[in-house]
Amino acid sequence: xxxxxxxxxxxxxxxxxxxxxxxxxxxxxxxxxxxxxxxxxxxxxxxxxxxxxxxxxxxxxxxxxxxxxxxxxxxxxxxxxxxxxxxxxxxxxxxxxxxxxxxxxxxxxxxxxxxxxxxxxxxxxxxxxxxxxxxxxxxxxxxxxxxx
Numbered sequence: 800x801x802x803x804x805x806x807x808x809x810x811x812x813x814x815x816x817x818x819x820x821x822x823x824x825x826x827x828x829x830x831x832x833x834x835x836x837x838x839x840x841x842x843x844x845x846x847x848x849x850x851x852x853x854x855x856x857x858x859x860x861x862x863x864x865x866x867x868x869x870x871x872x873x874x875x876x877x878x879x880x881x882x883x884x885x886x887x888x889x890x891x892x893x894x895x896x897x898x899x900x901x902x903x904x905x906x907x908x909x910x911x912x913x914x915x916x917x918x919x920x921x922x923x924x925x926x927x928x929x930x931x932x933x934x935x936x937x938x939x940x941x942x943x944x945x946x947x
Contacts, residue, residue: 844901845881849909856911856933863927870924872931874917879931882906914938 845862860881862870870883887902889895911933919934 844905845907847907847909851912854935856915856935858909858931858933860907860929860931861927862924862929865927867924867929870929872922874911874915874920874933876917877911877913877915879909879911879933880906881909881929881931 845860845865847861848859850857850859858879862883862885864887865883865885870881873880882905884904885902887900889902912935914935915933916936917933921932923930
């Protein structure tokens with residue numbers, strides 16, 4: 800009886816080993832996968848939050864260490880594009896065993912709801928957070944209908 804139970808654990812361990820081996824072959828050692836809890840995959844910097852109300856959509860871009868003048872923000876129809884670059888100073892005299900702070904160029908494309916108005920966009924940068932507010936079209940706003 801115990802032999803059957805133990806052989807089940809060996810099978811699970813073998814599957815885990817095989818899974819790890821396949822992942823290493825597919826993406827290479829450390830390539831593409833986050834190195835830690837605060838690390839993000841390439842293409843997901845800067846992190847964003849998107850929220851909406853009945854009259855607007857708010858996009859929060861967590862972009863600390865970036866000069867706001869170096870950001871390029873554009874909107875076409877319902878696509879919001881945010882691009883820029885962050886340079887992180889690296890000491891040349893030391894060896895790094897881990898670098899989790901993203902540096903280099905980035906580009907994020909966010910699909911917004913169809914009812915946003917690309918003519919009514921505001922952007923503010925404060926304390927490392929870029930807030931982009933896109934108003935909805937007036938025709939898309941809910942309106943109260945009086946019953947007579």
